[in-house]
Amino acid sequence: MEFARIGSPGSVFGGVSPVRRLVAVSAVLLVLLLGGCSDAPSEPAPVDAATPSTARSTVDLSALPKATTFGTTPDAPSDPAPNEGTNGVVLRVEQDTAVYDSVRGKAIARLPARQFKSPTWVPIVAERGDWARVLLPSRPNGSTGWVRSESDKVHKARSRHVVNVDVDARRLVVLKSGREIGSWEVGVGKKASPTPRGRTFILASIRETVNDYSPIVLPLGTHSETFKTYGGGPGTVALHGWPDPGVFGSASSDGCVRVPADALSLLRSLPLGTLVRLR
Structure with missing residues (x-):
């Protein structure tokens, strides 16, 4: 949960610990993402x-x-x-x-x-x-x-971090201060429902309480271009885990980026607002 104070890159930004608090949401909220979210x-x-x-x-x-x-x-x-x-x-x-x-x-x-x-x-x-x-x-x-x-x-x-997702290569890389600190094969959207491209950001961190495919879901500030709605929600694209490792390196999701457990562990620690480049 590292934010750097503006003008003092080495210091921790004061008072940001609430930013990374995990949000426990109800079943009604969680079923509404491309894997599940809603708004109160x-x-x-x-x-x-x-x-x-x-x-x-x-x-x-x-x-x-x-x-x-x-x-x-x-x-x-x-x-x-x-x-x-x-x-x-x-x-x-x-x-x-x-x-x-x-x-x-x-x-x-x-x-x-x-x-x-x-x-x-x-x-x-x-x-x-x-x-x-x-x-x-x-x-x-x-x-x-x-x-x-x-x-x-x-x-x-x-934020010292950037998340780069090479959609075609199906690889996610996390940088800190320009230095690579993690790289993984990931699952991306299939041809019929591709992962959207462009720069976006980590919008929230949500504790999954309904499904068991991922303990944490990280909705992004972008949406599926295929689904105008999904499961009753707006088709929000997210970073999240997946129990079957066979999906990593494949294009098989409905637009979300599926990541291994160790990748999710790192991603969930990043500050909200961290830039995510889907390329």
Whole structure:
């Protein structure tokens, strides 16, 4: 659970231990992922008081679509560099926050403070002054948006880790500070339901309480392009274990990435918001 303090790469980011708390969820929640997840009802959103630098003096957050794995943000700009990395900086959303289509632009979405009952952490892919462009967990895949990064509603940290998944080679590699610390053959989506490509992130960590295929499920901020819904949920793609080792090195899943137990043990320790590149 390592976050580095911005400006001090060697120190542990204070107060992040709750980020990696495993979330015990009910059977109703777990059956709704591409292997199972759902969302709990949230309280009505407050009005977001905008700074003078924004295009509007106030934003009614309750009128905006939610940027969650269950939501769609049709006006969100697409990721301009889906195959690139980032500098590792991630944004913690402390309160529901307005997302804009550009710096000082139009409010297009509401990014909730929690995802799957876990704190919301999203990767920053660009910065301009006191604005940050972040990856969003909503459909369509590759959605991004701008938030005010100097707001008291957010703060920054840095993840030292990157997860690279070579879909064609069916291999997952974990890097820490640019150095490989683990590499495994994995199972990926079959031809009829391929694993989506692009950069995404670890959205949450969920303790599996219904099925026995994986003790932990790590939903990502991306979705199946084949299934608009799956098991009653939104078709969220996840990293998770699998009891039959014969699937590793094969294309046999419905879009999720199936990983060996030792890979899952490492992945579950990574900070939320850690960049995952599906290539």
